[in-house]
């Protein structure tokens with residue numbers, strides 16, 4: 001199984017490819033684009049409910065962030081219940097909490113209905129403040145959780161060897177192996193008569209009377225409903241202004257002293273660190289994550305791993321680093337995900353803006369979108385609606401902040417260098433360079449082979465940045481990512497970076 005980055009995540013090794021359809025029909029009730037937790041869970045749900053579904057994946061199942069997640073399953077969220085209450089009111093905050101409880105129920109039911117062996121375990125989480133400022137934050141989190149009915153208890157000790165000033169425990173959390181889980185759901189989807197087509201890129205769609213015509217790299221199909229489960233939908237639309245792409249970093253370590261914490265753990269730093277343990281091939285590993293930043297806004301992404309490793313080594317008796325990888329998530333402007341029908345369309349749906357809670361929101365998306373397609377309604381339709389009115393102050397701040405950072409970076413020309421010859425680029429290095437009035441994204445492989453691309457992202461014409469950690473070109477505006485050959489790795493772009501022949505330079 002491959003992933004949208006060169007580093008191997010902890011989940012990748014175990015899963016073998018399974019046969020996908022080579023020939024497929026041309027008419028379906030529902031076409032689902034994207035084989036991550038959102039697409040797979042939704043395809044399974046709809047096929048089981050009697051709809052004829054096709055699941056289309058650009059690469060392989062688990063290629064996107066679901067293959068690079070850390071798979072904590074939480075009913076407390078990156079958007080705290082206090083924030084939810086102050087922005088949307090208590091009633092909506094309670095509904096938000098209810099959606100998380102529902103999502104965990106859906107995962108448990110999927111596992112028991114299909115006898116899935118995916119290392120699912122119920123867990124308690126510990127949330128700890130490292131200083132007085134974080135302690136006030138924790139009080140606020142506690143107060144908000146109490147109001148919506150999410151149980152949190154103050155505790156005196158934590159199972160992490162990290163000095164803290166205040167901590168709570170939250171029962172009823174869980175963890176699993178995300179790829180084992182979606183792989184098993186895919187197999188059940190196939191058993192129910194569903195169709196999976198992998199290595200198939202969805203280029204665009206058009207709405208024609210009762211049908212949606214979907215153009216893919218393997219041909220055209222027609223569907224009554226279309227779901228973009230692509231983590232962020234393609235095309236340029238409002239969702240690209242209301243969701244910002246972020247990278248997060250994760251590492252898995254063995255410990256010399258075998259003191260692996262039993263609980264899930266989180267501090268309250270900004271960005272916060274997250275911890276849990278998973279056994280891979282009989283070996284326990286501590287997974288730690290953090291060092292988040294806006295996509296394309298770190299000069300040297302490799303340093304994020306060094307920072308994370310140094311931080312973990314301060315507190316844990318680390319033996320060996322077994323895995324290190326990074327992946328992408330989306331921050332929504334008002335803290336709530338967007339799940340439902342795309343405005344201005346009749347039957348096109350999507351789900352995005354999950355922050356670091358995509359196991360929950362990807363799963364609840366499968367319930368919401370299925371209900372919308374099957375009955376036209378869902379208890380969460382309004383809460384996560386794509387056309388909800390975003391609080392104005394928050395929206396302006398979000399757009400201003402994103403625009404400022406992008407403009408500053410472009411103004412500083414931090415990433416654009418002038419070169420007079422390709423010899424100025426070292427082997428193993430990627431650079432955006434200005435050359436005779438044009439700008440190019442150039443990567444020189446070890447051994448000297450050079451890959452030259454136009455550095456302008458086809459999606460919204462921003463300039464891409466080099467990601468040394470995952471050997472990719474990342475767009476700082478909306479998070480499209482490209483391989484060194486220019487191929488799209490991550491939505492929303494549906495067009496590759498233009499390739500330039502070396503001799504044209």
Ligand SMILES: Cc1cc2nc3c(=O)[nH]c(=O)nc-3n(C[C@H](O)[C@H](O)[C@H](O)COP(=O)(O)OP(=O)(O)OC[C@H]3O[C@@H](n4cnc5c(N)ncnc54)[C@H](O)[C@@H]3O)c2cc1C
Pocket residue numbers: 033034035036037038039056057058059060061062063064065066067068069070071072073074200201202203229230231234247248249250289326327328329354355356357358359360361362489490491494
């Ligand atoms: C480092 C990290 C750790 C995280 N940890 C947690 C955690 O502990 N708990 C939690 O709840 N959440 C976590 N998250 C968030 C969570 O992993 C994601 O929100 C979730 O995996 C998103 O799933 P998805 O199915 O929506 O998208 P993806 O898994 O990204 O799947 C989208 C798929 O669509 C395909 N695709 C895209 N465009 C096209 C196209 N045009 N044609 C065909 N296919 C296409 C892609 O190839 C991809 O496979 C984490 C995120 C990161 C970055």
